[in-house]
Structures are given as C-alpha cells and as structure tokens.
Amino acid sequence: MSDARPIGVFDSGIGGLTVLRALRARMPAENFVYLGDTARLPYGTKSAETVTAYALQASKLLVRWGGVKLVVIACNTASSVALGPLSAGLAPVPLIGVVEPGARAGVSASRNGHVAVIATEGTVRGGAYVRAIHAIKPELKVSQIACTLFVALAEEGWIDGPIVQEAAKRYLDPLFGGKQAAAPDTLVLGCTHFPLLAPAISALLGPKVQLVDSAATTAEAVALELAANNLLCTDKNNGRVSFMVTDSPERFVRVGPVFFGAPITSGDVETIDL
C-alpha cells in the first residue's frame, strides 16, 4: 500500500533546504511540506529553552496542519538541543533529527580517530554531536568549533573569495593549521548552511581532510524508517513540495534556491502565523 501523506521538514529558516534537497534526491516519489521559521531565526545563537519552545510549536503545526506522516528536524541546532522534547511532543508521529546521521557519517569517514565538528554556538554548547559520536565509537577524539559567521556568509551567497577564505582560516587554523600533530582527518559540517561552503573549506584544508554532512545519511535514515513502518509512497504521480515560512517569503524565494538547488516560486510559498 502506498502512503501519499507528505513528509514534514522543519528548519529555523532557509538552511534546511540542503536537507530537503537530499531527501528528494533519495525519495523522488514522496511529497514534502517544508516549514522554515524565518520570523525567529537564527536558532544557533539562542538558548536551548527558547529553541525547544520554538521548534516544538512549529513542528506541531506541521503535524496538525500539514498532516505529515513523519517529521525531519533539518536544523542541527534544534536536533541538538530539542530532539527528546520534540519526539515526546509529536508522538506517535515518527521524528528524525540530523545529528545522529551526521555523527554516523563522521565516524565511518575517520581513519585516524580524530573527528572535528563545526556548527552553531548552540549546537557546540549542547554537545550532542560529541555524545552521538561517542555513543557509536567511544574511543574517538572529537573537537568542536562554533563557526557563527559561516551562517551569514552562506545566506549572503558569499561562498568563496577572500572574505570566506579569511573567515575559514581564522576558525579552522587552531585545529588544522601549522604543524598540528594529530589534526582531525574528518570534518563534520554540523549546520544546514555549511555544505555551501564545502568547496572553500576543502581548498583550505586540503585532500587529507574529508568533509561530511548529515544530508545524505539523514535521507537514508528516513527511507529506512518509512519502509520499516510501511509508510513509503510508491505511487509515481507524487513528488510534490510545498513551503511554509513564518516571515519574509520574498527572501525565501530569492535566497532559497541556492540551498535547494532548484527554483522556488512565490506561488509555492505560504506565509503562516504560529
């Protein structure tokens, strides 16, 4: 039996479109409803309590209003600090965050036993990536750096050039620069925006450091969860995506396609009140 109810994807704003892109690539027959809380972003600099309250309110709306069959928390910050309350608040609708899949990608990529995670302040402070990596492989060394400026750079479309290189050097040199004896060989991009900066970061760190993000592993986890619960949509006449934002739909239409990798028209985007 085919289940055509949409998958809900929640993010603080635009960045989660990188995750939606991977979800669609993995499951082209599924329908999606994306909700970006653009009125209240960024989440990455806010307290865990505030992020939990915002994320809970927004994703409950996805379930109530969007009639979704599963919720993906595409925002790393919300996945880091609010996954427990979100799971409880949305039950029995299954919920998947991006931290555990991202941690898994990092663990399988590392050869020298040292993994670095870059993320927002809130994600680093919450330590969820460190816990998730250690839950899989306790002996791994994990280093974290908050790269707050990368979010603004990606949203500005500044993904290469001297300003990006300088910012990347400033953030990453303490871990990777000079003659660091046991520098990490793997860098987890623990924020929705950072995959856009991957080419610039790779150019700085060189081929010995592998960059991984959670988008593909999250998409795989979602596909497995749907299959296990008999929730897959197998009817080929689907594959629709609709978008909801809490503010600035014009900005979402303008900046979103850079993250989504496909056009977004204003007719696809609805502005809602939470």
Ligand code: DGL
């Ligand atoms: N979506 C957030 C994350 O992945 C980044 C943007 C924000 O701070 O709201 O952590």
